[in-house]
Every structure is written in C-alpha cells, then in structure tokens.
Amino acid sequence: MALAGYITKIIMVETGLTYKQVRRMYKELEDEGLEICRKSRTARGGATLIHSHTSKIEASLLMQLYYNIAGEAALRSINIDALHVAYQMYCAIRNETPGMKGTRWQMLDITDAWCLAQELRSGEAMIETCHSCKCNYFTSVNQRTSVDCPFCKNQACSGKNEEESLTHESNYSYA
Structure with missing residues (x-):
C-alpha cells in the first residue's frame, strides 16, 4: 500500500x-x-474532491469502476484489491482519453479513491442512475456541486444561456 x-x-x-x-x-x-x-498527505472527502463538473465526472468514472469490480460488497466494506485494480483502470482510461490531461481535469490519486470508497461504504455517497441518459454517476452528500448527472446533455448545458445551448446543439448531428 x-x-x-x-x-x-x-x-x-x-x-x-x-x-x-x-x-x-x-x-x-x-x-x-x-x-x-x-x-x-491528507485524506479528503467529497467536499474537497467533488467541487466542479469535471471533478464529478472523474469521481464517477473511478467509483463506477470500483463498484463494478467490488460489487455490492463495496457498500459494506472497502476492498483494497478491487480499489487498486479500479484505480489502475481509471489511470489507463485517463491516459487514453484525449483532452483529459489539461488543468481543467484534475486526476484523483489513490488516497482520493480510498476516501471516496469510504464515503460509499459509510452511506455518505452513492452511485445513482440518471433517469434521462441512463448513465451511472457518483454523488456525495458532502460535494460542492449539484447532485445531477454530470454526463447528461441537459446537465452539461445547464450553466449556459439559451443561445449558447442552441448553438451547441446545432453543432452536433445525432444520427
């Protein structure tokens, strides 16, 4: 460790x-x-780890991987082996995803992963399923962002004015 x-x-x-x-x-x-x-050097929680839209995506990616590996047991105890595998997968995904290396995307470390897993175990956090896009996402009662889905198109546009949203929509074709 x-x-x-x-x-x-x-x-x-x-x-x-x-x-x-x-x-x-x-x-x-x-x-x-x-x-x-x-x-x-310190353990942090959802209040400091989940502070922006991108940090919520980072936490969701990592914790969904962990939950998929550890299963329902992740809600009762922290499985260090499963957490380590999930963290390695998270790092690999980040390295292969264009655009995730910028300052806007702050990579979580293994201590952060343990802290989020501890919140999941204690019931202070959960993995929710978006009713709109059906994606799973991590949410903590301590986070400083909205509790809405970070992946959903509606959430991504919620901070923009209507004109920007319409421009954004017209730039993409949905086949």
Missing part, C-alpha cells in the same frame, strides 16, 4: 499497524531503494 501511494493514516486503518510500524516500513522500503510515491 505504501508503494501504491496510500497515506500513513489509511495504511494504519486498513492494516492495523501503528504509526511507528508504518514509519519503520517506509524507512525499510527507502533503504531498499524503493520509491514511495504519495501524491497527497
């Missing part, structure tokens, strides 16, 4: 190790020449 980038607190929660034991493990890994690649 340390090599995957989890923060100390999460390693302690998931393994039962003490702070000193985790610090000792970090030291041993570094002495062996291995790099510990933590991207964040």
